Amino acid sequence: MFFKPNRFYAEGIIRRGLILLLFAALLVFFILPLGELFKLCFYESVPVTLENSEVIYRNTFVGLKFIREYFSQESLSASLYNSFYVAMLTGFFSVSIAFIYAYAITRRCIPFKGVFKVIAMLPLFCPTMLYGLSLVYLFGRKGLITTGFFGTFDGFNIGLYGSKGIIISEFIYSFPATFLILLLALGNSDARLYEAARTMKAGSISQFFTITLPSLKLALMNAFLVAFMLAFTDFGAPKIVGGQYNILAVDIYKQVVGQQNFSMGATVCIILMIPTLMAFFADRFIQKKQHAVLSAKAVLLQPRKQWLADSVFFILCVLIATVILLVVGTGCYAAFVTSWPYNLKLSLKHFDFSNVSGGSMASLINSLKMSGITALLGTVITFLSAYLLVKSRCMNALRQLSNAIVLFPLALPGLVFGIAYVFFFNRPDFMLPWIGKLQNPFNGLYGTLWILVIVNIVHFFTVSFTMAKTALNQLDKEFESVAESMSIPFWVTLRSVIVPVCLPSIIEIAAYLFVSSMATVSAVMFLYTPDTRVATVAIVNMDDAGDQEAAAAMCLLIVIINLGIRVVFDRIAMRLRRKTERWRQR
Secondary structure (H helix, E strand, O other): OOOOOOHHHHHHHHHHHHHHHHHHHHHHHHHHHHHHHHHHHHEEEEEEEOOOOOEEEEEEEOOOHHHHHHHHOHHHHHHHHHHHHHHHHHHHHHHHHHHHHHHHHHHOOOOOHHHHHHHHHHHHHOOHHHHHHHHHHHHOOOOOOOOHHHHOOOOOOOOOOOHHHHHHHHHHHHHHHHHHHHHHHHHOOEHHHHHHHHHOOOOHHHHHHHHHHHHHHHHHHHHHHHHHHHHHHOOHHHHHHOOOOOOHHHHHHHHHHHOOOHHHHHHHHHHHHHHHHHHHHHHHHHHHHHHHOOOOOOOEOOOOOOHHHHHHHHHHHHHHHHHHHHHHHHHHHHOOEEEOOOEEEEOOHHHOHHHOOOOOHHHHHHHHHHHHHHHHHHHHHHHHHHHHHHHOOOOHHHHHHHHHHOOHHHOOOHHHHHHHHHHHHOOOEEEEOOOEEEEOOOHHHOOOHHHHHHHHHHHOHHHHHHHHHHHHHOOOOHHHHHHHHOOOOHHHHHHHHHHHHOHHHHHHHHHHHHHHHHHOOOOOOOOOOOOOOOHHHHHHHHHHOOOHHHHHHHHHHHHHHHHHHHHHHHHHHHHHHHHHHHHHHO
16 A cells, blocks of 8 residues: 655645755855855965876865964954954943933933934934045044034044044944834833832932833843944944054955955954854843843833923933934035035036946946845745744754854854855865865856845845744734644745735835845955946945045935835835734724
């Protein structure tokens, strides 16, 4: 008697096959490139002469040779201290100021709260190079503040190029992330604790130090670690305002692009990864603790009007928002200036990139293509990956391992992925033990727009995967149970029920991937060719060539596109969310 497989058995085979395919993709695009990076750090190609006088190169294990060489060079090893110094101060300032801003919005009765939230999110739509360019126009040698608005008043020089410029730009860059974390934490406070404190005659200051700060200590630590990781790994702004102040991210660029020293570039990548991984694991630990202290019986705290305190916090919010608008707005304004600082008449000539070194309108079109494909393909991949890992009940060990792997891109800088992809995809073949030479089947991707799409999907995979996973976890498990009882295949349930219900979240994922891909530079910095140069790379090239006004114009175009896409996607998500709510009320 022959075994006749039923439909459930066939579905199980399909699910297992998809999970295996997902795990294989994680190995190829996550693990193996990083393995090549580590290999380059600990192995050296040594020439070997054969008996027939032919010279071949063999990889020889050299241990910590390159690491020792790195720390033996004072100019290089100082970058590690500089990166720590910049990241620590950025974390401190970002958390402190974001706390004031978030506290004012959640705990004080101030006007224009919606406007303040929008301004706080504005840096998310800008490439980090814009902050550097704006600071040059404000505090550079010919900047507005440095020259006192060109002699209107006595200006002052803050010494922009170096640690000060990097810290200011990284503060703007990390502010939205720290603000969101603290905004959510402050919004989850329990009003019953404050009511009890008032009953016991505790004043506002006493309540702040005995209730507010202790309840926020984990959120403050979480926000600090996030700001630390962002500042520690950023490349764009330090490249413009860093001057001779070396940090690890810029060192990688100098070693690989400037000196073609790939082994040292890989070594700096490994050194850059260690602190970020430590901060990442500490952040994950804190997040678990944060979830454990939340109470389901908490009562929402409503702010009470206090004229003096509300006025003070409103003024502070206005000052913080003004700084953000000033930094972003100055770079956008400079894009229209004829010739800074000699001719301040407004002109559109800088938007003609045909005569500019290192940039062209084709680079912006490439960015649009890359971001569009990343948003479309990345959304499909991340949502299906989340569905397989969340809703499947087979191959539990492999699913748990895959869940662990997909968290790592959040901890790894884009520069690390960029360098790793160069070493992995640019190799024509691999030498495998007992097998010999094997042709690299992925080599054809190198030098194409597709490699840029892939590295962006991988770089931003964790956040988009988490968004999809959160949406899927909110669905009742009975959807699958009912479908199984009615003999409906899982792909029909996915297409007809799960995707329509999760469509607002899917739109959010697509918007996040598009905006992030348009603004990123670190992940694609080492993978582009003259035909696939994207807008953010063109900005770096234009700044190197001294065409800063044109670089500012390209930044402005990216900001306009990102804001436009965000508005369109938000409207689509809002309409879909309303339809979903009406469907649930039936």
